Amino acid sequence: MKVLKFGGSSVASSENIKKVIKIVKESSLQTNVAVVVSALGGVTDLLLKAGELACNGDEAYKEIFKTIEDKHITVVRELIPVNNQSGVLGHIKKMLNILENTLEGVFLINELSAKTSDKIVSFGELFSSYIIAEAIKSNHLNAELKNTQELIVTDENFSNAAVLFEKTNANIEAFFNQNKAKIVMFPGFVAKTEKGEVSTLGRGGSDYTAAIIAAATNSELLEIWTDVSGMYTANPNFVREAFPINNISYQEAMELSHFGAKVLYPPTIQPILKKEIPICIKNTFEPKAEGTLIVKTSSNNNPIKGISHIENMALVTIEGGGMIGIPGISKRLFGALSSEKISVSLITQASSEHSICFAISNKDASKAKQAINDEFSYEIEQQKIDPVIVEENNAIIALVGDHMKSHQGISGKMFSTLGKNNVNIRAIAQGASEKNISAVIAHKDIKKALNVLHAAFFENQTKQLNLFVVGVGNVGGKLLEQIKQQQQYLIDNLKLQVRVIGVTNSRKMFFNEDGINLDSYQQGLDNGETLDLDLFHKKVTELNYRNSIFVDNTASAKISELYADYLKESVSVVTCNKIACSSNYTNYLNLKQLSREYNAPFLFETNVGAGLPIIDTLKNLIASGDKVTKIQAVLSGSLNFVFNNFNIETSFAEVVDLAGIQGYTEPDPRIDLSGVDVMRKILILARESGSRLELSDIENDSFLPQASLDADSVPEFLETLKTEAEHFNKIYQNAAANNCRLKFVAEYDNGAANVGLKEIPSDHPFYNLDGSDNIVLFFTDRYPVQPLIIKGAGAGADVTASGLFADIIRIGNN
Structure with a gap:
């Protein structure tokens, strides 16, 4: 014989019950079956609520009773052929009358004992077992209904009664010795005391009922039919990669059940443990799925089940x-x-x-x-x-x-x-x-x-990175393109799965908890919520994803002020925004400390040299025990582009305009041309070398005329570049006369730093620096005469995005 138990989700509706009947029919073709059913989905909770409201003198219990009544009558009418409905409905209505009278009694005396609560809640299984038994019979199957209250005997610990196994087993054995039906239907969960009073076996007691019957009859198998395909390696509602365990031991199943695996009620295993009756957890809605087999000794080699x-x-x-x-x-x-x-x-x-x-x-x-x-x-x-x-x-x-x-x-x-x-x-x-x-x-x-x-x-050790990207303009847009292009490569070669969970532009923000489709993120933004940086932060922290990374592609001071909040939530920060690392030294130091304290990397390689490995190289020098004595650098791709293209034929104003069009300068070109951007970069390098400099400590020898420095707006500033053309031409002519080229140079030497436009002779490493390239010369104890040189493209959306991407991958490989 085989015992089948169907839970509330399996019998939640007439459609589901039809699936149950099909499973029972197929099983009965092979052997005799005992079928244990729970109450229809949600009914037990409704019965408990009705009892509670009645006890509190709240007439709303009548509405819940009406819901219970309608639910069962609807199922009868949908399952039972019209010719047979009258008798079934009559029986159900008699039972409903008893339930209604019981609730009314509770309402009148405002008292609900555990004994009365058991009586009320037992109706759920009594209703469902009767209806399903009649539905099976209407399918011309040899079936019988047996009330387990006549078989299972308990003590008087109402609502969680202990089974008296000697009497219970004798009752079950006697019943099956005279039973002739191929299919026997039982209500789960319910029992009676030795005095004949209604008792229950506790929530999940239908599993227990099935196990008691299986043990008493020495059944070949106990099948627990539910709405999942077995016991999973973890709760699939939390872990998408979780999968069913094909086989597991009794002890392992009990441990998992105790710690929240709700597909199996923990006491279920006890009655059948000594008899070593296998349990199979099956899915009513995917009956062909293998499920989980619970046996004495598992054959799964993984020590963790x-x-x-x-x-x-x-x-x-x-x-x-x-x-x-x-x-x-x-x-x-x-x-x-x-x-x-x-x-x-x-x-x-x-x-x-x-x-x-x-x-x-x-x-x-x-x-x-x-x-x-x-x-x-x-x-x-x-x-x-x-x-x-x-x-x-x-x-x-x-x-x-x-x-x-x-x-x-x-x-x-x-x-x-x-x-x-x-x-x-x-x-x-x-x-x-x-x-x-x-x-x-x-x-x-x-x-x-x-x-x-x-x-x-x-899992196969593929590490998942979850990105929250602020700013999807030039740099941010290129970053998303690069991520999209390399997603499969990263999975195949680096075992990294990079998902973008949230994005913002200057107006909107958009989230997808399963990962944003990078082909259509712009559409998601168009239909997204209004940007609220506090709400964005709240969403990131509430999601609490592993390996979360906040990516800042902006030049916003306001956004840079949020880094500490993210780091405190163990969210890594990757940024090309130089403001935080060039802010006051205390803030810079605090961000580094928070990064260490909360094990959340704070990476800003693109703060200096875009995609060039300047900061990473400097960190490695320091970490290996070297000491930086001097740094000389051309750190502005924007200014290098400007002075490489500025000549007598092309005015300074025209070159600055061209640099803006090609994306080399900030939207406000004063940030680049004033030297402030370069000051921030050399400050960051100085700090990474161990210096405690502030931005105000850096000397800036500006090449701009006073009129440009005094300009109140970007249009006014750009106009001064035209009116002061003679000033810029003179600078160029002086350099040409000395056979030099103009480069905006940053220098750090013995704790002091300065930036300014310099005439570079032909024998200097800076002389042949073309386009928007950057170059850095590190003079250290190990490189005292011939410096360590890093040179390459130092501006542009593509290379900056690639630097950000490299920092993201660096976190993934950590």
Whole structure:
């Protein structure tokens, strides 16, 4: 014989029940079957709510009763042939009358005992089993309905009764010895006491009912039919890469069930454990899917079978010097909790006996606090024990597997993976059997923790990077193009999956939690929300994705001020915006410190030299013990382009205009031509070399005439470039007369820095610097005479975007 159990989602509607009947019919062609069903989807909650409202004297219970009535009558009319409906509807209405009278009684006396609650809630399974049995019969199958209340006997612990197995097994054996039907339908969850009073087996009790019947009849298999294709390596609602486990041991299944895997009620396994009856978790909506087979010993070689979690947990700590060496503290503590019927999910105790920490459900937190404080009131008053500390909004996450103890390094890998992703661990528990390793974490970190652990233990080690890109103009647009072009290459060759989750322009912002299609991000922006930087930050932190990176492609001071907020949330920052790193030294230092503290890289390679590896090279020199003594550099691709193209035939104003058109200058060219941009760059290099310079410490020998410096607007400034043409021509002519070329040079030497336009002779490395190229000369203890030279394109959207992209990949490879 085989036992089939169908949960509430499997029997939530007439369409679903038709699928159930088909599965039952196919199974009955091979062997006799016992079918256990839950209440129709959602009905148990409705019954509980109706009882609660009635107890509170709220007539709204009648509306809920009407909903329950309509739901079952609708299912009857959709499932049962018209000729047979009258009798079925008559029986259902009699049962509904009893339920209505019971609720009315609760309403009148304003009292709802556990016994009465069991009676009310039992109607869900009694309704569903009767309707489904009649539907099976109407399909001309040999079926019978048997009320499990006549078979399963329990104690009087109403709402969570304990089964009296000796009497229960005898009843079940006697029934099946005389049963002739091919299919027997049973309501799950319900039972009766020895006195014949209605009792229930607790939420999830339908699984338990099926297991009791399977064990009593020595069935060949117990199938649990639900809405997922087995037990998964992690909750698929949190981890998209999670997959069904093909086989698992009883112990592993119990551990996963205890830690939140809701497809199986934990006590289910107990009745069939000794008899080694296999359990198969199957999907009603994909009956051909393999599902998960639960047996005595799993054949899966992976020592980790799954990652599970329990949400909404409170961490309770009791500590004090008065606990050390005192017998009976633990007994009193957990006795106080037991008296309040509070279940403890995790316990850890310091080896010094100074403190005991445990996890319970949030809903029990205040009750536990009161019970413990009452129990230890004398010790608390004498200051031998501190008042209990309760911290809510936590979760337990657990690795589960039978063979973890024979594999070294699993706990280390678990904790290092969480640590690298800034998931703080509040408490740890690991049994000597090592079937599970559990940790308490913040509730907000559940999704991130599950994903990083799943990636570490089950996936092919492809690392996912989640980008939030601010600014999709010239540089940002090119960056998205490059990411789109290289996505598959990064997966195939670097095992990096780069997803863009959020983007903004100057007006709108747009998110897609599954990753934005880079072919149509502009359309998403057009239809997106109005840009709100605070809301953008809130969305990034709420998503709390692993390996989140905030990418700033702007020149906005306001956006640069947000970097600290992102770093504090363990979100990496990649930026071509020079403002933050050239702001006051305290802010620069703080950002570097936050990056280290929260393990969130802060990378700004493109602050100097666009895509050239200038800052990275400098960092490597310093890290390897070298000391920078002097830096000479042409750091403005914009100014280099301008002075390489400026001559007698082409006016200075025309060249500046051309530089703007080709994207070499900022929208406000004064930033480039005033030398402020170069001042920021040499300041950043000086700071990365170890100097504590401020921007005001850098000497700027401007080549602009006073009229240009005094201009109040961009149009006014551009006009002065025309009216002061003679000034610029004279600068050019003087350089030409000396056989020199004009270069805007930045220099750092012995703690001092300056920038200015210089005449470069033909034998200098700067002389042949063409186009918009940059060049940097590092003089160090190791390169005292012949400097280390870095040279190449230092401006333009493409190369700047490539530098940003390189920083993103650098984070991925970290």
